[in-house]
Amino acid sequence: MDILANLALGFSTAATPMNLMYCFAGVFLGTFIGVLPGVGPLAAVAMLLPVSFYLPPETALVMLAGVYYGAEYGGSIASILLNIPGTPSASVTCLDGYPMAQQGRAGVALFVTAIASFFGAMFGVVVMVLLSPALAEFALLFGPAEYFSVMVLGLVAASVVSNHGALRGIMMVCLGILLGTVGVDVNSGETRFTGGIAELRDGVNLVVVAMGLFGISEVITSARGATRSYATAKISLKQFLPTGAEWLRSIAPAFRGASVGSFFGTLPGTGQTVASFVGYALEKRISRNRDNFGKGAIEGVVVPESANNAAAQTAFIPTLTLGIPGSATMALMLGALMIHGITPGPRLITERPELFWGLIVSFLFGNLFLLILNIPLIGLWVKLLQVPHFYLYPAVIVLICVGVYSIDNSVFDIWVTLGFGLLGYFMRLYKFEPAPLLIGFVLGPMMEEFFRRAMLLSRGDPLVFLERPGSAALLGVSVILLIWAMLPGRARKQKLA
């Protein structure tokens, strides 16, 4: 059995005391950095990159990977407690996680997040062990037409996610796409909608949009007197535990989320975000509990968390097997390897098997550490909600500003964040949700890029999207999802009328 031999090699690399120690240090620091608003996995990995120069390559990679998924988890904590997602994929967790916190069930939401993340990550690791080489080839089958169709699916899923009707969702997606067009156009090199401001030449930063729409607007809303009476005085383990019925209801969604996540994770660039949105949209259609989605349904936390953590693991497949990073965070990981003179690529698995399999096995340990570390900490995080507003919110604003500034060391970004905060506040007043806007903003520019590339390559023939089977299938699923989203809505309205 090849797989067993590989795993044995992986264990012998990952289970050394030094690697275990750095793995633990990585997830620990990653979690704490990730909790800070505006500081996502990219910033966390960048901060700790210099430390890795002094470590052997396996240890460096194990530690940085720990920081990466530790920060992913930390981002979910802020999403649930304060409605401030660290990453676009965590904005899906806000949809049900934050209502749970408002109902005084923050502990349960955090507990479920820890378990679902662990489950999703384990699922992703198993997929990696069994299918790595095959999935790398699969990523190569995706041309511009297929990517375009994946983005369409992601956007349809995002509109369906909205709790105030698909129409409002679609409007927000479109606004997001429009905001995404600011900056240099990839195909002509011309700047669009920058108003002559040099800082906007590369577009508006994603973290800036997310922190403004979610974080700042949350603070404004709360300062305007929204009551927060959900802080519980005593915190015991009992209060974190979901009810028996909730455990049972979560099993199937966890599997569905992790499968969706593992699939989308292998696609460079978009994986995690599309995975959480598609997973959530799918669940919202098929769940028996669908009417409670957006009001604190436990499945609404389980699905995006298992999906995005499975995707976080499988995202390593194209990075390590093809040597081509799928995201900025992955580019940083490759950078860490390169500084040790290792060139990632198709030969990495055969030439440095101890590194590849050691890393995969370290995911097992890292996620286990994450679980052990976080369950006792839930009480601490929930206590954060007991901090009086007049201390908590100014601190949150300061942290957001620091986080936003640290991305590009730009003061301009802080002002833009505050602007988006005001926009977010008015959107709340008129019941428009920020999550679909955010995914429109992320996927819109990519969709345009892939659409125009596919059209360039086909010399202007739009049939290319239907002639390629992968693309046609994805577009078909999108149409079905859209129709599906419209139908039960109408049926329910008729019942009411």
Added chain:
Amino acid sequence: MINRRHMLSLLGLAAAVGITAGSTSVEAASDWPEKPVRILVSFPPGGSSDLVARLLAKELGEKLGQQFVVENKPGAAGTVAAMALKEAANDGYTFMLSNLTPFSVAPTRFPDTPYDPLTDFTHVSYIGTVHLGLFVRPGAGASDLESFIAMAKDDPDNIDYGTSGVGSWGHIVSVDFTDKTETQLVHIPYKGSGPMRLDFRADVVGAMFDAIPQNLPAVADKEAIPLAVSATERIATLPDTPTFRELGYDIVAENWLGISAPADIDPEISAKMDATMQDVMALPAVDAQFDTWGIIRSTKTTEEFTDYVASQFTDWKPLVMKASDK
């Protein structure tokens, strides 16, 4: 530990406040550096140029007994970082990893660029250069440049090629190439080299103009055939690949790297920085690391480097304008 960069910038701030308080004491160049030194980088963390800066920062810091802090200021083709450098105090505590795009290309491409690549800066140390290659897929049907050009002439507007973006050096060189070879190719722009190489491996685009180092593994695996390189003579990592010049096309492109400072810094500080840079780059470990990154080193004095930046700007100017028209 939790937030090293912010702590360092706080330290820097504290130090700055200290200096303003005792502003009567004139700082002697021989004492430089007395507080952490910033190196601005015009790329996000993780790229090869960012790694160059981080490696140099570590070694410079050890040699001079002060922290050298890498500060990423990506954006607007590197002009955001260059503007920040221009506006920084010329006290020897801010440098930038200068390179081709913001200093040789952007001022021509964006006429409203608010700095002059020569008069607004002190160009201190030259580091080295990376070259560009024209690569094709093994299945594309061309094994050398002549057969590629013949294919392009047989069927104009049929061959697709990728570059890492409109206005990138690959794009500028490709326009020069089609001009000098009198061929018509279809340009497929990408957002950076990574996504382009993915499509190249998947046979979505059959040819690309890209920096050489990141493509060496693909060449070794016979997944990419290098047809020609943009250097003045053959390069060590691709000894069998001819230069464009050898084949009769006068195409040369160097993506240079250096260390620059704001205008008029103390010449003594500049000299000390340059001397330390030369020491650091002579270290066998640094030299070997530059080799693996494919950076071709050569020595230039501060004066030679300044002249080089000036000549690069004038050399690129007509090419950039030609590419902007298309």
